[in-house]
Amino acid sequence: MSVPVDEKERFARLEEMGLTPLWRLRTRLQPATEAGEAKGAHQESPAVAAPTDQILDTSPQKPAAAAAASSVPARERGERAPRQPPRPSSGPAGKRPDLRPVPATPAAPAVGIPARTVDPERAARIATLDWEALEAEIRACTACPLHRTRAQAVPGVGNRQARWMFVGEGPGREEDRRGEPFVGPAGKLLDAMLFALGLDRTRVYIANAVKCRPPDNRTPTAEEIAVCAPFLFRQIALVRPRVLVALGRPAALALLGEEIKIAQARGRIFRYGDIPVVVTYHPAYLLRNPADKAKAWEDLCRARALVEGEG
Numbered sequence: 652m653s654v655p656v657d658e659k660e661r662f663a664r665l666e667e668m669g670l671t672p673l674w675r676l677r678t679r680l681q682p683a684t685e686a687g688e689a690k691g692a693h694q695e696s697p698a699v700a701a702p703t704d705q706i707l708d709t710s711p712q713k714p715a716a717a718a719a720a721s722s723v724p725a726r727e728r729g730e731r732a733p734r735q736p737p738r739p740s741s742g743p744a745g746k747r748p749d750l751r752p753v754p755a756t757p758a759a760p761a762v763g764i765p766a767r768t769v770d771p772e773r774a775a776r777i778a779t780l781d782w783e784a785l786e787a788e789i790r791a792c793t794a795c796p797l798h799r800t801r802a803q804a805v806p807g808v809g810n811r812q813a814r815w816m817f818v819g820e821g822p823g824r825e826e827d828r829r830g831e832p833f834v835g836p837a838g839k840l841l842d843a844m845l846f847a848l849g850l851d852r853t854r855v856y857i858a859n860a861v862k863c864r865p866p867d868n869r870t871p872t873a874e875e876i877a878v879c880a881p882f883l884f885r886q887i888a889l890v891r892p893r894v895l896v897a898l899g900r901p902a903a904l905a906l907l908g909e910e911i912k913i914a915q916a917r918g919r920i921f922r923y924g925d926i927p928v929v930v931t932y933h934p935a936y937l938l939r940n941p942a943d944k945a946k947a948w949e950d951l952c953r954a955r956a957l958v959e960g961e962g
């Protein structure tokens with residue numbers, strides 16, 4: 652159930668996403684009811700729509716020129732030149748997505764990471780774990796050096812039958828302390844993003860590419876992401892979301908197995924197995940670059956269309 656919020660709080664949360672006062676209410680974009688959840692649970696949620704002077708292109712395919720025009724200085728955390736051009740793993744995004752449920756143990760995408768870091772036996776074993784065993788294994792994991800400096804591992808949080816799954820980079824200081832993803836400043840913005848979609852943490856699943864905090868909040872290395880990937884893959888297989896939202900480059904690397912630049916990859920629909928992957932900016936980046944919140948909102952609307960089978 653959504654938590655009732657008063658008007659003032661609602662306004663404050665939407666403002667955080669840059670959706671007021673420019674954005675006006677419109678019925679078309681009223682939030683969807685989550686499968687298996689009480690109808691009417693969204694009733695107090697906002698019907699957020701495009702700003703009147705900035706109608707959203709919620710079509711999945713954005714012309715390349717427009718995508719290029721939306722590129723921003725590579726100040727996003729971990730932004731580096733891509734090793735290879737982004738390559739959508741499916742055909743044109745205008746095509747209706749295949750939203751068949753992902754098999755319980757999908758073949759892991761070939762993460763473009765040194766093969767020596769991937770232990771196939773460990774990955775195969777993790778791919779069989781249930782939630783309890785998986786979280787226990789994550790908490791006890793010593794497979795990469797990040798365990799040495801963590802206070803605790805941070806498995807994930809949310810609805811294990813969610814239609815939406817958000818993937819971040821890795822725990823920060825606050826997450827390391829509290830054992831929950833996205834509870835610091837970036838998490839507050841992520842909550843605002845969810846709210847704008849008529850969602851909250853009870854309706855989505857949130858996980859990270861790496862489960863242990865990298866020292867000094869540095870970007871996790873490709874090797875660390877590879878070693879941790881079997882955990883994320885198993886979480887995805889258990890949740891079976893309708894859409895995966897990659898928040899930032901490390902998340903995209905974990906899910907797609909390739910280095911991409913968010914500014915260039917936005918607007919394309921990638922795939923993790925059968926599941927469409929929407930890439931967008933990390934909330935921490937958006938805190939530093941609030942002008943790009945509108946682009947993130949556009950990406951979220953695209954993800955919503957996929958969840959609703961309209962992509």
Ligand code: URA
Nearest residue numbers: 819820821822832833
């Ligand atoms: N940033 C992330 O990518 N994940 C978190 O859990 C917190 C901040």
